[in-house]
Amino acid sequence: MQAQTLHSGRVSLVGAGPGDPDLLTVRALRCLQEADCVVYDRLVSPAILALIRPGACREYAGKGVGHPSAEQQAINARLVALARQYRRIVRLKGGDPFIFGRGGEEALALQAAGIPWEVVPGVTAATGCGAYAGIPLTHRGLAQQVTFVTAHRAAAEDGVDWSSLANSGHTVVFYMGVGEIPTIEAQLQRHGRSGATPVAFVESGCTPEQRVFTGTLDGLTALARQVALQAPALVIVGEVAGLGLRPLSALIPGVAAAA
Numbered sequence: 001m002q003a004q005t006l007h008s009g010r011v012s013l014v015g016a017g018p019g020d021p022d023l024l025t026v027r028a029l030r031c032l033q034e035a036d037c038v039v040y041d042r043l044v045s046p047a048i049l050a051l052i053r054p055g056a057c058r059e060y061a062g063k064g065v066g067h068p069s070a071e072q073q074a075i076n077a078r079l080v081a082l083a084r085q086y087r088r089i090v091r092l093k094g095g096d097p098f099i100f101g102r103g104g105e106e107a108l109a110l111q112a113a114g115i116p117w118e119v120v121p122g123v124t125a126a127t128g129c130g131a132y133a134g135i136p137l138t139h140r141g142l143a144q145q146v147t148f149v150t151a152h153r154a155a156a157e158d159g160v161d162w163s164s165l166a167n168s169g170h171t172v173v174f175y176m177g178v179g180e181i182p183t184i185e186a187q188l189q190r191h192g193r194s195g196a197t198p199v200a201f202v203e204s205g206c207t208p209e210q211r212v213f214t215g216t217l218d219g220l221t222a223l224a225r226q227v228a229l230q231a232p233a234l235v236i237v238g239e240v241a242g243l244g245l246r247p248l249s250a251l252i253p254g255v256a257a258a259a
């Protein structure tokens with residue numbers, strides 16, 4: 001049986017986008033300006049936190065590498081508790097809450113507790129970083145499909161269906177891939193993707209610290225080592241990574257041009 005809604009505030013699961021505050025939706029900004037309490041993640045940029053209504057309480061809920069499931073349950077419980085205390089709660093998450101953001105788990109917990117909730121979509125890292133690095137994820141004649149993959153369990157046997165990612169004309173965007181680069185390089189080639197396939201790293205995309213590097217699949221691990229790649233970063237594999245587009249956003253001061 002579902003719980004009753006009793007004097008509950010409402011929770012907005014808000015996507016903060018990949019870093020640049022200009023990429024917030026109008027609705028996300030409105031939520032931040034009306035919030036009584038904001039619970040935010042590690043990847044939400046300081047420039048976005050600065051837009052929260054002065055006087056709203058703020059709680060950090062970034063997860064470490066320890067026990068993510070237990071930590072997620074604690075966050076779910078905390079959101080339910082805050083909804084019984086405040087009127088407008090914002091759960092602020094990097095990118096889009098429903099793309100590798102565990103927004104679904106939080107929504108399920110809120111719904112089970114009878115708390116009204118909504119999702120405000122955000123620009124996910126793949127589309128934001130693609131745009132700011134000059135990499136169109138699809139491109140007529142080069143890429144007819146695009147797949148977002150979590151590399152979190154890339155090395156596990158049941159982690160990634162590599163054979164489904166090996167065709168040319170297919171852009172593959174790996175989230176959480178920095179620790180799995182040798183696996184990505186080896187498995188894609190083992191399943192038939194050419195070693196000459198263009199690749200790109202976008203590190204801290206859509207922020208003043210953005211760095212973009214390009215190379216080929218057979219040199220992926222060496223390139224990551226050479227540039228000392230740091231999280232958060234995306235690994236983009238596909239012909240579109242070799243187009244060589246240079247948007248203004250890839251030329252802002254402090255941004256390394258693609259190698």
Ligand SMILES: C[S@@+](CC[C@H](N)C(=O)[O-])C[C@H]1O[C@@H](n2cnc3c(N)ncnc32)[C@H](O)[C@@H]1O
Pocket residue numbers: 018019043093094095096097098099100101123124125126129174175176177202203204205206207231232233234
């Ligand atoms: C837990 S996932 C969250 C994804 C998020 N919900 C989204 O829609 O973008 C975290 C991963 O997203 C990617 N990511 C997030 N923000 C990024 C950024 N500004 N630049 C590059 N990669 C980013 C990285 O791969 C990072 O490890």
